[in-house]
Amino acid sequence: MQSKYVIVGGGAGGLELACKLGRKLGPQAVMLVDSRLFHIWKPSLHEVAAGTLDVHQEGLSYQMLAHDNHFTFVYGPLLALDAQQRVLTVGAIISGDEHKEEVLPQRQIGFDSLVLAIGSTSNYFGVPGAAEHTISLNATEDAERFRLSLLKLLTLAELKKDTQPDAGVDVVIIGGGATGVELAAELREASGVYATYGFRQLDATRDVRITLLEGAPRILAPLPEKVSSAALDLLRQRAVTVVTDTRVTAIDGRGVTAGDTVYPAQLVVWAAGIKAPDLLGTLGLPTVRSGQLDVDGTLAVKGFDYIYALGDCAACAGPDGKLVPPRAQAAHQQADYLLETLVRKHKGQPPQTKLYEYRDYGSLVSFGQTTSVGSLMGSLKGLSWFVEGFVARLMYVSLHLMHHKAVLGTLRTATLAVARYLIKRTTPLVKLH
Known part of the structure; x- marks a missing residue:
């Protein structure tokens, strides 16, 4: 197989590049390689x-996207790269x-x-037990595994209520x-909805304990301290226990150990940091200390001069020497x-003379289906606006x-x-199977 321009990775940046380039150059020139068949916007995995x-x-x-945007799609994981010969190896696909x-x-x-x-x-x-006892929302299968685990635990807690009044689900993030x-x-919002679909004995606020x-x-x-403070208030209003200035030292089947405290947990989500995939270190390309x-x-x-990288896997320094943050808006730019x-x-x-420069347009954080908080960056350096509530939610959805x-x-x-708006009017507010 041969293509002039091959893009590996169909995330936010890779897919947008494939679509826009495909519409200009056509399927004979543009190819996208990904290990999955479907794309989902990663910031929505928590939903x-x-x-x-x-x-x-x-x-x-x-x-479907390849057909509509005139690029070629190749299904399979990247295994190896021969940079000098300009050949990459895509792995086999085995039935499940x-x-x-x-x-x-x-x-x-x-x-x-x-x-x-x-x-x-x-x-x-290096936290002991983190890889074995946590779920990280890196991909759709991780999010689905968490959802199904939560649904199973809610069902078990409901069945135990007759004999164990304090039965519930402990989630540590x-x-x-x-x-x-x-x-x-x-x-927190979803647990309240689940309780209305057959979990009659469960009280969402009391029995779904989120830390x-x-x-x-x-x-x-x-983010700015005002955004952080608003977010903390919203979490506390939703009965989420927030503990800061604490370091997790171990995770096992009982729960999460942080200092002298053990937080009981049946579900643990790891959202404490990211790194470059180990695969990058095997490709024969220069990497930085972080592996990017x-x-x-x-x-x-x-x-x-014929191999490029974008998004989280690229260590790109701006004019100030700071690395571009791993954010969707950076990948889009x-x-x-x-x-x-x-x-x-x-x-x-001739190549463009202007170097890439990241522009921060601010950040928005979702708090369920009705509200968000965040900051918007102005055109003047250092100028930002705090936004919250329904207006912020509309801005979040617009992204x-x-x-x-x-x-x-x-x-x-x-x-x-x-x-999708009409479908939501005729289906349960949460997925029940």
Whole structure:
């Protein structure tokens, strides 16, 4: 197999680049490789975990997107890269049933230019038991595993109520960043809804006990203190126990140990940090201490003017020397920058002279289906506005719609938004199976 421009990783940035480049250059020139068949916007995984978003309705087929946006989709995981020969190896696909048949064989793909956008994975920082006893929301299967585990625990707690009045579910979330905070709020809202669908003896506030542990002095530490304080108030109003300035030292089947305190837990979510996938260290490309690919100001991997990286897997320093944060808006901006780069290369034009520079437009944090909080950055340096409530929620939803617009177009995004609104009026507010 051969393609001029191969993009590995169909996350927010990689997929947007494939769609926009495909619409310009066509399927003979543009190829997207991913180990999954469906795309879901990663910032919405906490909603999938809580059951308030059905991944089977939300997921977008890569094959459908490839057809509509004129790129070629290759299904399979990246296994190896021969950077000098410009060939990458994509692994075989094995069926998930008991027969374990080979659905697709291992393949090799040649390329003229390569873009790596394979994202990040959880960083457990060497905490004993973290990998074995926690769930990290890295992908849709993680979120679905959490949701099904929660549903099973709620059912068991309901059955025990007759003989054990204090029966309930203890959930501990490790990490007070956006993922941890959003999951805590969404879980509280979802647990109340679950209680109305057959869990008659469970009191959501009393029996679904949610604890959020954060090592920093405050939650949402990278955001302005006003946002952090508002988020803390909203969590406390929802009966979420928040413990800051605490370090998790061990996790086992009983619960989470932080200092001298053991927090009982039947479900533990790890949202305390990310790192580059270990695969990057095997590709023969330069990496930094964090394991991310070392890229220059044009997002090219250093030493290779035909290999690029974007998103969480790329260590890109700004003019101030600070690394670009691993955020969806950064991946979106980098995708647009590389779109210009690759189109120029395809047309034989000189490369763009302007280096990539990250622009922070602010942050929004969701607190369920009705409210959000956050900060919006102004055009003047250092100027920001605090937003909260319904207006902030509308802005948060608009970010998701903007991503859909990039991959589906304006008309289909609008139609999809209306359709999902109508579907929600006729289906349970949470997924019950």
